[in-house]
Amino acid sequence: MNNAGEKMLHIVMYPWFAMGHLTAFLHTSNKLAAKGHRVSILIPTKTQSKLNSFNLHPALISFIPLDVPPVDGLPSDAETTADVPFPLHTHLMTAMDRTEATIETILLDLKPDLIFFDFTHWIPALARRLGIKSIHYCTISPASIAYTMSPERDRGLKLNLEYPPPGFPPSAVKLRSYEVPAIASFEKNEFGSGVSFHDRMMASLTNCDVMAFKACKEMEGPFCDYLERQFRKPVLLSGPVIPETPTSTLDEKWDKWLSGFKKGSVVYCAFGSQSNLNKHQFLELVLALERTGLPFLAALKPPTGYNSVEEVLPEEFIDRVKGRGIVEGGWVQQQLILSHPSIGCFVTHCGSGSTTEALVQDCHIVLLPEFGDQIVNARLMAGDLKVGVEVERRDEDGWFTKESICNAVKLVMDENSEVANEVRLNHAKWKEFLLQDNLESFYNDEFITKLQDLLE
Incomplete structure (x- = not known):
């Protein structure tokens, strides 16, 4: 709990x-609540049930349910990105923008000290009017923001994304030519209420009182220093925020199935709720998992244009992998699955939450990023930290094949591979670092002290 005399934050x-x-914001809330601070999380009404078991301090962490405002083109029951295909995410962002008046009413009622946000770029102005400090809490890694969103790069977006911006720290992080058009297009495309993703992020970063990241300086310190210089404001680190074990247990269905295989033998593949695989990419991926000859569990959203994974999978595929392979189209308890002894390899899209969860487990890591910050995360993991293997792609268009995915999985699973031994040793080193006694507590205490200092 808190030390005597410390200001308790809301x-x-x-x-x-x-x-x-x-979940990333909730994990951070748990760390803050463990020190006695009060947190109120604004969350879509029906989604709360998925997160209740991750709330480890219900006396201090309150969920405030929000109805998602109607938006033309957005299904009436949609609440999160898991409920809609990627092209409709912009409508979900528009719905969030339409909550501004509701959020103002809630803030006037709660009178908090601070508000953490990420994509709702209007929060800083609203918070300033109400005398509340705004914290842009970024679940995207400092390296990703430093590479793609620095003011140096923002000057008309004239700098080629294929190259790091001026002053960028020495690193293996670099985009390949085929990745540049997709990222540039995504940044310029509308992302809610007629605002591009790029402009939304730059407004958030520029107008907030403080930038904060779920990161630690031992892994990404140079990128944090770069961002402080670029944006001329403090960059606070909450530490790696390793998720604590949820109060729930793994669904019996998955526990029983996974327990039918020997230790470290199952390949788990997941691409998150914002996945945008097309049918051809989806099929290459699942066929690659079959090709490994290993048992596998793939948690994948249906590809763009389809309502279920079953309607995409060839009928003979289901028969061929029966008993050793499952493709699941719904939400699964990833943290609990990754900690299951049978999991030996994690094929990930390289979202920040997934990479942290992977680093504190023993499974080998295969990196297959889709877009945006995931690409930077993959270069950081494979190049700077050397804790995983990135799937090879064609130079001309970035296409990946079932052979390239299968090869990457087999490479990390091969006990006699020189590459596998290197990533295993590095993974073990960083796992030991992340799980060492007092690391989380040190970062949490320092993070809270700097938040308290903002109010003086």
Whole structure:
């Protein structure tokens, strides 16, 4: 709990309506509540049931349910990115923008000290009017923001994304030519209420009182220093925020199935709730998992344009992998699955939450990023930290094949591979670092002290 004389904080959190963001904000809330601070999390009404078991301090962490405002083109029952295909995410962002008046009413009632946000770029102005400090709490890694969103790069977006911006720290992080058009297009495309993703992020970063990251300086310190210089404001680190074990247990269905295989033999593949695989990419991926000859569990959203994974999978595929392979189209308890002894390899899209969860487990890591910050995360993991293997792609268009995915999985699972031994040793080193006694507590205490200093 808190030390005598410390100011107890009341923090409101308003994360992007995606499960990876909601859970990341909740994990951080648990760390703050463990020190006696009060947190109110704004969350879509029906989504709360998925997160209740992750709330480890219900006396201090309150969920404030929000009805998602109607938006033309957005299904009436949609609450998070898991409920809609990627092209409709912009409508979900528009819905969040339409909550501004509701959020103002809530803030006037709660009178918090601070508000944490990520994509709702209007929060800083609203908070300033109400005398509340705004914290842009970024679930995207400091390296990703430093590479793609620095003011140096923002000057008309004239700098080629293929190259790091001026002053960028020495690193293996670099985009490949085929990745540049997709990222540039995504940044310029509308992301809610007629605002591009790029402009929304730059407004958030520029107008907030403080930038904060779920990161630690031992892994990404140079990128944090770069951002402080670029944006001329403090960058606070909450530490790696390793998720604590939820109060729930793994569903009996998955526990029983996974327990039918020997230790470290199952390949788990998941691409998060914002996945945008097309049918051809989806099929290459699942066929690659079959090709490994290993048991596998793939948690994948249906590809763009389809309502279920079953309607995409060839009928003979289901028969061929029966008993050793499952493709699941719904939400699964990833943290609990990754900690199951049978999991030996994690094929990940490299979302920030997934990479942290992977680093504190023993499973080998295969990196297959889709877009945006995931690409930077993959370069950081494979190049700077050397804790995983990135799937090879064609130079001309970035296409991955079932052979390239299968090869990456087999490479990390091969006990005699020189590459596998290197990533295993590095993974073990960083796991030991992340799980060492007092690391989380040190970062949490320092983070809270700097938040308290903002109010003086």
